[in-house]
Amino acid sequence: MRAIAEGLFTDETPPRLLGGRERATGRVVFPCPAGDSCDPVPLAREGRLWSYTVQRYRPKTPPYAGPEAFAPWIVAYVELSGEVIVEARLVGAEFDAVEIGMPVRLVPLALDPEAAEPLAIPAFAPIEGGRA
Amino acid sequence: MSDVCIIGIGIHPFGRTDGLSGVDQGVFAVRQALGDAGVDWSQVQFAYGSSDAAGNPDTMVDRLGLTGVQFINVRNGCAAGGSALFSAQMAIKSGEFELGLAVGFDKHPRGAFNALPSEYNLPDWYGEAGYMVTTQFFAAKIMRYMHMFGISHQTLARVAEKAFRNGAHAPHAWRRQPVPIGEILAAPLVSDPYTKYMFCSPAEGGVALVLASEKKARELGKPLVRLKAATMRTRPPHSFEVFAPSVDVVADDSAPRGTATRIASADAFRLAGIGPGDIDVAQLQDTEAGAEIMHMAENGFCADGDQERWLSEGRTEIGGALPVNTDGGCLACGEPIGASGLRQVYENVVQLRGDGGGRQVPGHRRGGPKTAYSHVYGAPGVSAVTILER
Numbered sequence: 001m002r003a004i005a006e007g008l009f010t011d012e013t014p015p016r017l018l019g020g021r022e023r024a025t026g027r028v029v030f031p032c033p034a035g036d037s038c039d040p041v042p043l044a045r046e047g048r049l050w051s052y053t054v055q056r057y058r059p060k061t062p063p064y065a066g067p068e069a070f071a072p073w074i075v076a077y078v079e080l081s082g083e084v085i086v087e088a089r090l091v092g093a094e095f096d097a098v099e100i101g102m103p104v105r106l107v108p109l110a111l112d113p114e115a116a117e118p119l120a121i122p123a124f125a126p127i128e129g130g131r132a
Numbered sequence: 133m134s135d136v137c138i139i140g141i142g143i144h145p146f147g148r149t150d151g152l153s154g155v156d157q158g159v160f161a162v163r164q165a166l167g168d169a170g171v172d173w174s175q176v177q178f179a180y181g182s183s184d185a186a187g188n189p190d191t192m193v194d195r196l197g198l199t200g201v202q203f204i205n206v207r208n209g210c211a212a213g214g215s216a217l218f219s220a221q222m223a224i225k226s227g228e229f230e231l232g233l234a235v236g237f238d239k240h241p242r243g244a245f246n247a248l249p250s251e252y253n254l255p256d257w258y259g260e261a262g263y264m265v266t267t268q269f270f271a272a273k274i275m276r277y278m279h280m281f282g283i284s285h286q287t288l289a290r291v292a293e294k295a296f297r298n299g300a301h302a303p304h305a306w307r308r309q310p311v312p313i314g315e316i317l318a319a320p321l322v323s324d325p326y327t328k329y330m331f332c333s334p335a336e337g338g339v340a341l342v343l344a345s346e347k348k349a350r351e352l353g354k355p356l357v358r359l360k361a362a363t364m365r366t367r368p369p370h371s372f373e374v375f376a377p378s379v380d381v382v383a384d385d386s387a388p389r390g391t392a393t394r395i396a397s398a399d400a401f402r403l404a405g406i407g408p409g410d411i412d413v414a415q416l417q418d419t420e421a422g423a424e425i426m427h428m429a430e431n432g433f434c435a436d437g438d439q440e441r442w443l444s445e446g447r448t449e450i451g452g453a454l455p456v457n458t459d460g461g462c463l464a465c466g467e468p469i470g471a472s473g474l475r476q477v478y479e480n481v482v483q484l485r486g487d488g489g490g491r492q493v494p495g496h497r498r499g500g501p502k503t504a505y506s507h508v509y510g511a512p513g514v515s516a517v518t519i520l521e522r
Contacts, residue, residue, distance in 0.1 A: 005257035030378035053271030054324040060246045063259025085379040
């Protein structure tokens, strides 16, 4: 599956997210900005849920490019220890079972699985048997 | 240095006014403010106007009169109105001018704000993936805050319930029908943990304030409502803001992070030479119920987590120790971006004059409020604060 944008994921299987490490400060950001202020840096696959909400209505199009038929989804902020907190989807969890602190792992997700050429966006899923 | 005084206020009711443009509503507010101040448009030496989505404020000169007045447009996210006021008071403080105007208006389409990534220096995919949605940020911020400081859903609902109850007494408010707390909690979720009653809606409205030097205010024989501080600040490092694809990790994440609000607030108190305990009435940005909760602490009025007790004890009610959002705030008035920050100051002047009617706060030892505080917050991490004194 092709990524929704260049430079978001590493080329390996399974992929990792690509952040940017600021040359001047060492601060890690996501995504890696264009230009030469940052060096690309692969980020940890696993982290813990830092915060979240459920998107209950379809965002306006444009810019939203998800499927026309809308089902609510979880917006997560995931802390990758010692690196950065990234915004991504959280999949594979019941809305009322989500807990801040729960361990999660990167699983790229098709923005629109029905599209002729689905595009991958960053997403995480709870780690089975993981403990918050 | 002499103080800047607010000598005239005007407002076009917030909500939805079909057939009236944003500029129309701004002009309405300006005429009312000039009438309140007892001055003519021709006496106005300068104006700062704020609008986010309803056109250029300076176009209103063809309606108010082509006097050649200096008129500067301000766009600064949700802090636009606060920024216009900040700029206006600086023009008088500099000694260059004696009488001027801050005006703000807006008119947004129905539904959520529709921002584009390119306006915020973000890549297009971020919007395509569905993240250019302000409600997500507000919800994720309060979700973590509730987890850290034990804030309950009940407390969020209390904020919304108070807003509509206060709004019922404000002629300029949009939603003036009280809503029972059970209905607020049981309403459909918009972005968890918020139900539809816990978010404000984009709206329309206009506000104008006439400002004068203290000398000019005395000449005109106006009661002195002094603008003791007006600050506008941007975000510090490591803050969590609207439209953030990533947030910095910090060594100790158990304490609240720095925000633009904390800086703007601390600066305003320093300038005014008073502290949070000296404030008699406050208007705090309540884009959603949790924002009022978090902003109570960010502006220094209570410790993080104390809001549970404050709300259950009614401390932020009209008759409480610190009445907050006495006109129902954004929850009851809606959010016309360019006008919101000025609405808060309008409401504070109404309160300081004792003209609040059913929503009038009894104030400092029941002699009426002497000090009033206002605070706005917006994307991408901007905040503006004012402190008024009479």
